[in-house]
Amino acid sequence: MNGYEYSNGYGHDPYANGDTLDLSDDGPRVTIRTLAHNTIDFSIRNTSLALANSLRRAILAEIPTIAIDLVTITTNTSVLADEFIAHRLGLVPLSAKDVDKLQYSRDCDNCTDYCENCSVVLTLDVENRTSDEHIHVFAKDLFLSSQSGYRPHNTLHNSATTDDLPEMGTPICSDEDRNGPLICKLRKGQALKIKAVAKKGIAIEHAKWAPTAAVGFEYDPWNKLRHTQYWYEVDAKEEWPLPEKNGQMEAPPQEGEPFDYNAEPRAFYYNLESIGTMPTDAIFHNGIKVLQQKLASVMTVLKETSDPTQPNEFDNAARGGQSPDMNGMGTAYGGQSAYGGRSAYGGPVGGDIGGMTPGYGGQSAYGAGGMTPGAMPYGNRGY
Amino acid sequence: MDSSTPATPQTRNPKHAGSRANEDADKPDATPQRKSLSKRPAEFQVHGSYASRVPAVRDPKFHGSTESKQVPAYNNVPDRFELFVLGEDEKKIEYKAVTQIANAAEFTFNKEDHTLANLLRDKLFRMDQVQFVGYKVPHPLFATFELRIQTDGTISPKDVLYKASEELIRELATLDQEFTKEFELKKLAANVPNGGMEI
Numbered sequence: 080m081n082g083y084e085y086s087n088g089y090g091h092d093p094y095a096n097g098d099t100l101d102l103s104d105d106g107p108r109v110t111i112r113t114l115a116h117n118t119i120d121f122s123i124r125n126t127s128l129a130l131a132n133s134l135r136r137a138i139l140a141e142i143p144t145i146a147i148d149l150v151t152i153t154t155n156t157s158v159l160a161d162e163f164i165a166h167r168l169g170l171v172p173l174s175a176k177d178v179d180k181l182q183y184s185r186d187c188d189n190c191t192d193y194c195e196n197c198s199v200v201l202t203l204d205v206e207n208r209t210s211d212e213h214i215h216v217f218a219k220d221l222f223l224s225s226q227s228g229y230r231p232h233n234t235l236h237n238s239a240t241t242d243d244l245p246e247m248g249t250p251i252c253s254d255e256d257r258n259g260p261l262i263c264k265l266r267k268g269q270a271l272k273i274k275a276v277a278k279k280g281i282a283i284e285h286a287k288w289a290p291t292a293a294v295g296f297e298y299d300p301w302n303k304l305r306h307t308q309y310w311y312e313v314d315a316k317e318e319w320p321l322p323e324k325n326g327q328m329e330a331p332p333q334e335g336e337p338f339d340y341n342a343e344p345r346a347f348y349y350n351l352e353s354i355g356t357m358p359t360d361a362i363f364h365n366g367i368k369v370l371q372q373k374l375a376s377v378m379t380v381l382k383e384t385s386d387p388t389q390p391n392e393f394d395n396a397a398r399g400g401q402s403p404d405m406n407g408m409g410t411a412y413g414g415q416s417a418y419g420g421r422s423a424y425g426g427p428v429g430g431d432i433g434g435m436t437p438g439y440g441g442q443s444a445y446g447a448g449g450m451t452p453g454a455m456p457y458g459n460r461g462y
Numbered sequence: 463m464d465s466s467t468p469a470t471p472q473t474r475n476p477k478h479a480g481s482r483a484n485e486d487a488d489k490p491d492a493t494p495q496r497k498s499l500s501k502r503p504a505e506f507q508v509h510g511s512y513a514s515r516v517p518a519v520r521d522p523k524f525h526g527s528t529e530s531k532q533v534p535a536y537n538n539v540p541d542r543f544e545l546f547v548l549g550e551d552e553k554k555i556e557y558k559a560v561t562q563i564a565n566a567a568e569f570t571f572n573k574e575d576h577t578l579a580n581l582l583r584d585k586l587f588r589m590d591q592v593q594f595v596g597y598k599v600p601h602p603l604f605a606t607f608e609l610r611i612q613t614d615g616t617i618s619p620k621d622v623l624y625k626a627s628e629e630l631i632r633e634l635a636t637l638d639q640e641f642t643k644e645f646e647l648k649k650l651a652a653n654v655p656n657g658g659m660e661i
Contacts, residue, residue: 106636109644114652121644123637129584130633136577141546185547284542360645367638373578374627374634377571380555381624 112324117253117292119359122328122348128298131347135296138366139282139289144175144356145199145248146287147275148184154272157263167262168275169287171218172251173199175357176244179365184278199248199277200224203262206270213266218250218259221275244357248277251355290357290365295350300325303332304342324348545605546573557620566594566612567619575599579607585626591617 106125113120123131150165157164182189187197201221207214223246245251252259263271282289299306300322309315325348353359548554552572560566571578579597586595594612611619 106633107640109637109640111644111648114645114648119645121641126633126637127584127588129580130630133577133581134637141577185543281546283545360641363641364638367634370577370581371631371634373574374581374631376554377578377582378624378627378631380553381620381627 117353117355117359119351119363120295120324120349121351122325122346124346126345126347128344128347131296131298131344133370134366135294135349137369138351138362139291139294141281141283141369142290142357142362142365143178143279143281144288144290145173145178145181145277145279146285147171147173147201148278148280149193149276151274151276152272153274154270156269157265157271158269159263164263164271164273167260168203168221168273169285171221171260171262172354172356173201173277174244174247174249174251175290176247178247178279178357181247181279183280193276193278197278201248201250201275201277202273203275204272205265206272207265207267209267211267213264215258215264216262216271217252218262219252219257220262221250221259223248224274253355290354290362292352292354293350294352295348297322297325297348298344298346299329300348301329301331303329303339304344305338306344544573545575548573560610560612563612565615565619566610569609569611569619569623571607571609573605574607575605576607579609581630582609582623582626585630586611586622589622589626592622 107130108124109121110124111119111121147168150168152161152165155161155164159167181199182197184193184197187194189196200223202224203216203221205214205216205220225246250259265271280288302309309319311318328348329346351359351362353362357365549572554572554574556570556572558568558570560568576599579599583595583597586592591613592611593614595610597607597609599607609623611623613619613622617625
C-alpha cells in the first residue's frame with residue numbers, strides 16, 4: 080500500500096489542514112507529503128529552528144526501545160567468536176510494542192539483575208546435525224521464552240499506519256522471505272545455543288536502541304537565508320544541482336532579489352524512516368513526548384524550590400538540624416534515575432538568596448548527601 | 463523445555479544437549495594429531511561441558527577467562543549511561559545567582575545536552591522580559607550545560623525559565639495534534655483509491 084503523493088508543485092496550501100481554519104492558533108503546522116510503509120516525508124512550518132532541531136535530536140537518540148543487552152552462551156562451535164555473535168545479537172531489531180510499560184533494568188525494584196518487569200528473554204538453539212550445506216541462523220530463529228515454541232507469524236504489516244506490531248521483543252523480519260537479519264552460518268556439526276536478555280534503553284547508550292533508520296532534515300533549500308556558502312570552481316549555480324523535492328515547496332529566489340536579513344528559517348523538511356520496531360508515527364509522537372518529559376522535569380525541579388510553603392535549608396539551619404525530607408521526588412523520566420531533594424536555591428518566592436556558590440558545599444541537605452543538616456560554615460546567608 | 467519442534471529442520475532437540483567430552487571420539491573427520499578427549503592424561507581431561515568451567519558472565523573487573531588467570535583491570539572509560547543518568551549526590555538543576563548584575567542567574571543542568579539547552583535558550587531569547595540568555599557546554603566529555611538568564615526585573619530568572627518550559631510543552635502538544643490530524647487524513651486517503659474521489 081504505497082503512499083499518497085502530494086504533488087502540488089507550487090507549494091503547500093496553508094489552509095489545507097483539517098476542516099477548520101485555525102487562523103487564531105499561531106502554532107506549528109504539519110504537512111505530510113508521502114506516507115510509505117516505513118517512511119513518512121513531512122514538513123513542519125511556523126516553528127523555530129531550535130525546536131525543529133531538538134525534535135530531530137530527540138527522535139534520533141532518546142526514544143526508548145528494546146534490544147538484546149545480555150547474552151549467555153551455552154554452546155558456540157561456529158566460526159564466529161562469542162562476543163562477535165553477542166554483538167550481532169544486540170543489533171537485531173526487536174518489536175518495541177508497549178515498551179513504555181517496561182521498566183529500565185537499573186530502575187526496576189522487583190529484582191536485582193533482571194526480571195519479567197524489566198526484560199524480555201529470548202533463546203536460540205540451532206545445531207547443524209546432518210546437513211552438508213551451511214545452515215543460516217536468522218533472527219527468526221530467536222524465540223521469546225514466553226512463547227515456548229510458537230513462532231509468531233511475521234506478516235508484512237503497514238507499520239506506518241497500523242499498530243499491529245508483534246509482541247514486545249519479537250524479532251522484526253522485514254525482508255521478503257521473513258527471515259530477519261542473518262546472525263551466523265553453521266557447518267555440519269556446529270551448534271549455537273544461547274540465552275539472550277533484551278532490555279529497554281536509548282540510542283545515546285548504544286545505537287542498537289535506535290528506532291530510526293535515518294531522519295532526513297533540511298530547511299531553506301534555496302539558501303535564501305545564506306546559512307551556507309556553496310563551494311565552487313567557477314560558478315556555484317552551474318556546479319550544484321537544484322533542490323528538487325524540497326525546492327518545490329518554496330519559491331526560488333528571483334534574479335535581483337535583495338537579501339532579506341530579517342528572515343528566519345520557518346519551514347523544515349523531514350524524512351523519517353523507521354526500522355520497523357515501532358510504527359513511524361509512533362516514533363514522531365515518542366520524540367515529542369521525550370522533549371516534553373525533559374521540560375516537565377525542568378519545571379518540577381524549579382517549582383518545588385519556589386514553593387514558599389515548603390521548608391528550605393535556611394529555615395532548617397535556623398532551627399538547627401532536621402531530617403532529610405524527600406518531597407515526593409523519585410519520578411523517573413526516561414532514562415533518569417531519581418534525583419534527590421530540592422536544589423540549593425530554595426528560598427522566599429521571588430527573592431534571591433544572594434551569592435550561594437556550589438563550592439561552599441551549600442547544596443541541599445535533602446537526600447543529596449554531602450553535608451550534614453545545619454552545617455553552615457559561614458552562617459545562614461552565604462555572604 | 464521446548465517441547466514443540468520449530469520448523470527449522472536442524473534445530474537441536476534439548477534432550478541431546480550435553481557434554482562434548484565424548485563427541486570427539488565419534489567424529490570420523492577429527493584431526494589425526496589430536497587425541498580424543500577421553501584418552502588424554504588426567505590433568506588435561508575436560509570434565510563436563512566447557513560452559514560449566516568458564517564463568518558465563520565475564521567480570522569486567524578482571525582480564526582473563528579462568529579464575530587462575532584473572533588480573534585486575536584498569537579502565538577509565540566512563541559508562542555510556544552516565545550521559546543521561548544522574549549520579550549520586552547530583553541534582554538535575556543547580557542554581558547560582560549572579561552577584562554582579564541584578565536579576566541574573568546561572569543554571570547548571572546535569573546529564574543534559576544541546577537537545578534541551580538550545581531549545582530553552584531559543585525560547586527564552588524570544589521572550590520580551592529576558593534581556594540576556596546564553597548557554598555553554600563547558601566540556602564535551604561531560605554531559606552538562608550552563609544556562610545564563612538575565613531579566614528586566616519584572617520576573618525572576620527562575621520564573622521565566624519555568625514559563626518558557628511551560629509554553630514549550632504547549633507548543634509541542636500543538637505540534638503533536640497537528641501531526642496526528644494530518645496523519646489520519648493521509649491514512650484515510652491512502653486506504654481509499656484515488657484519494658476517495660469519484661472518478
